[in-house]
Amino acid sequence: MIKSLVLIVLHTLTVHGADPGFPVANPSISYWQTPPNIDVADRQSHQLPVEVDVVIIGSGMTGTSIARHLLNEGRQDQPLRIAMLEARQACSGATGRNGGHIRPSSYSEYAEAKEVVSQAEAAAITRLRAAHVDALISAANELDDAGREAAEARPVDSIDAFFDEGSYIRAAAQLDVLKKEVPDIGSQWTSWGQEDARKISLLPQASGILTGTPKIAGALWPYRFVTHTLKALLDKYPTFSLDTHTPALNISSIDDRSGRTNFEVATPRGIIKTRHIVHAANAWIPHHVPGLDGKISGGRLHMSAQLGGAGLPKAGAWPSYTSNGSLLTGRAWSLFRGNLDYIVQMPKNGEYMFGGGEGLRSGGNGTVSELDDSAPPDHDTASYLNGALPNYFGYANWGTERTDFPQPTDPNVWRGRTKCIWTGIEGGSTDGRPFVGKIPTSATRRQVKNATAGAEWISAAYDGEGMCFAWLCGQALSAMMLDSEAGVKNHSVPDWFPKSLEITEARLRNSNTAKRALRMRRGRMSGFWDRILRE
Numbered sequence: 195m196i197k198s199l200v201l202i203v204l205h206t207l208t209v210h211g212a213d214p215g216f217p218v219a220n221p222s223i224s225y226w227q228t229p230p231n232i233d234v235a236d237r238q239s240h241q242l243p244v245e246v247d248v249v250i251i252g253s254g255m256t257g258t259s260i261a262r263h264l265l266n267e268g269r270q271d272q273p274l275r276i277a278m279l280e281a282r283q284a285c286s287g288a289t290g291r292n293g294g295h296i297r298p299s300s301y302s303e304y305a306e307a308k309e310v311v312s313q314a315e316a317a318a319i320t321r322l323r324a325a326h327v328d329a330l331i332s333a334a335n336e337l338d339d340a341g342r343e344a345a346e347a348r349p350v351d352s353i354d355a356f357f358d359e360g361s362y363i364r365a366a367a368q369l370d371v372l373k374k375e376v377p378d379i380g381s382q383w384t385s386w387g388q389e390d391a392r393k394i395s396l397l398p399q400a401s402g403i404l405t406g407t408p409k410i411a412g413a414l415w416p417y418r419f420v421t422h423t424l425k426a427l428l429d430k431y432p433t434f435s436l437d438t439h440t441p442a443l444n445i446s447s448i449d450d451r452s453g454r455t456n457f458e459v460a461t462p463r464g465i466i467k468t469r470h471i472v473h474a475a476n477a478w479i480p481h482h483v484p485g486l487d488g489k490i491s492g493g494r495l496h497m498s499a500q501l502g503g504a505g506l507p508k509a510g511a512w513p514s515y516t517s518n519g520s521l522l523t524g525r526a527w528s529l530f531r532g533n534l535d536y537i538v539q540m541p542k543n544g545e546y547m548f549g550g551g552e553g554l555r556s557g558g559n560g561t562v563s564e565l566d567d568s569a570p571p572d573h574d575t576a577s578y579l580n581g582a583l584p585n586y587f588g589y590a591n592w593g594t595e596r597t598d599f600p601q602p603t604d605p606n607v608w609r610g611r612t613k614c615i616w617t618g619i620e621g622g623s624t625d626g627r628p629f630v631g632k633i634p635t636s637a638t639r640r641q642v643k644n645a646t647a648g649a650e651w652i653s654a655a656y657d658g659e660g661m662c663f664a665w666l667c668g669q670a671l672s673a674m675m676l677d678s679e680a681g682v683k684n685h686s687v688p689d690w691f692p693k694s695l696e697i698t699e700a701r702l703r704n705s706n707t708a709k710r711a712l713r714m715r716r717g718r719m720s721g722f723w724d725r726i727l728r729e
């Protein structure tokens with residue numbers, strides 16, 4: 195109760211300025227979080243650690259990837275002491291609320307990246323994103339049987355659909371370039387004109403589609419993947435702790451004569467001294483890193499869980515676009531109609547996880563902050579999500595409503611076709627690329643005074659695409675940190691990691707929203723950026 199009050203007061207004081215403040219205390223609960231993973235959801239150490247090597251702020255996909263890679267790839271005889279702090283329940287940020295797609299749209303991402311970085315660098319970004327399908331499915335497969343089953347990490351049939359001729363022709367042309375310049379990724383995609391597109395996708399209004407192979411298209415249950423991974427780490431490493439409902443309230447640099455630590459992190463449950471701090475708090479990072487104010491912005495996105503019509507095929511029974519038939523693991527769609535809408539069909543109970551509608555904001559509840567995931571969903575956006583699916587698939591394909599879904603016992607799961615609608619907060623950067631690496635002290639405004647190694651680090655701002663960025667950005671960051679721990683003065687960046695994602699003084703100086711406007715891709719956050727740019 196006291197913890198909740200602390201968060202509410204802090205939120206009221208800070209959330210309405212440029213400073214994002216702290217996450218709201220009582221977020222809505224997403225379908226993915228129902229039921230919670232009781233092994234970690236409200237986990238706290240008996241006693242908050244007093245001194246550690248690394249404090250990670252945030253328990254989503256990013257924080258979890260960094261913890262896992264630091265622990266598994268660091269010294270096993272003396273594992274790092276890592277304290278993960280989470281302001282609310284474990285994995286209650288964007289990761290616990292997202293669409294579950296691990297699906298890059300490689301052709302447009304490559305074209306967009308080439309406008310601002312070299313061709314080789316654009317190819318590296320495109321490969322990094324595509325590599326997440328294998329990386330996440332492999333990581334889920336390393337969980338125990340219960341975790342693996344719960345995470346539902348799998349390859350999926352993949353369809354990017356366009357609803358006007360011009361958009362389809364542009365995408366198909368971008369794919370032609372990708373096939374020539376990055377053939378290992380381009381060869382995973384096929385374009386289909388209107389007639390085939392409609393037959394394959396069962397979207398009667400599609401003008402054309404691009405299909406992807408299972409190598410570059412996956413899906414998972416992100417909340418369960420992350421919480422089971424955290425549980426596995428807690429079981430394996432006594433040096434790892436997770437403290438939920440324990441926000442990092444303040445960070446100060448200290449003059450520790452022993453040379454072991456650089457910073458103190460204050461929480462409502464005590465102070466932790468540490469050598470390194472990792473900022474994995476997504477849209478809330480600028481609160482502790484003032485130099486990122488205006489460089490990372492948080493936007494509120496909408497998701498729903500619904501039942502598809504009884505007339506739609508079950509997983510494995512869709513019209514196939516390969517000689518191998520349609521995948522039993524289900525199908526996923528990116529629907530480019532103005533902004534991006536996106537659907538994943540769940541293979542077990544056949545729910546359609548449907549997100550988007552972000553350009554619609556009614557403004558009726560205009561006092562809702564972009565950083566508030568506790569307030570009811572926007573009326574127009576929720577109404578759109580509630581009604582758009584049969585319209586996409588056509589009423590003839592849709593058929594009757596399903597009546598075979600198990601009646602829910604949890605009040606968070608509704609009894610009608612729409613099972614749940616919720617929101618989540620995502621951070622995007624003004625130059626459209628994630629920030630990864632050691633944060634310049636000009637941005638943290640804190641000096642490192644004593645310890646031989648140690649710094650503040652970041653991996654964030656995935657712009658609505660974190661399932662294709664967070665895991666491997668986290669792995670790259672942990673490699674940089676382990677280098678720095680080993681005494682390498684100028685830590686190296688792994689070869690496979692695109693250098694243009696590194697956070698540098700120059701990048702911070704040069705990124706601004708005007709540049710962002712010049713290269714607006716229609717993604718999950720484009721409705722948000724449209725609003726920002728209009729203001």
Ligand SMILES: Cc1cc2nc3c(=O)[nH]c(=O)nc-3n(C[C@H](O)[C@H](O)[C@H](O)COP(=O)(O)OP(=O)(O)OC[C@H]3O[C@@H](n4cnc5c(N)ncnc54)[C@H](O)[C@@H]3O)c2cc1C
Nearest residue numbers: 252254255256281287288289292293295442618659660661
């Ligand atoms: C509705 C929605 C749909 C999306 N769909 C997709 C999709 O289908 N595919 C895709 O690739 N990406 C998608 N994304 C984006 C993706 O979910 C994110 O990029 C990714 O989850 C970010 O992970 P993270 O760990 O960096 O941040 P988060 O998961 O947001 O974790 C950050 C955590 O930090 C905590 N925190 C904040 N401040 C503090 C503090 N001071 N002290 C302690 N803890 C703090 C927060 O409570 C939160 O739990 C979607 C995002 C949203 C919101």
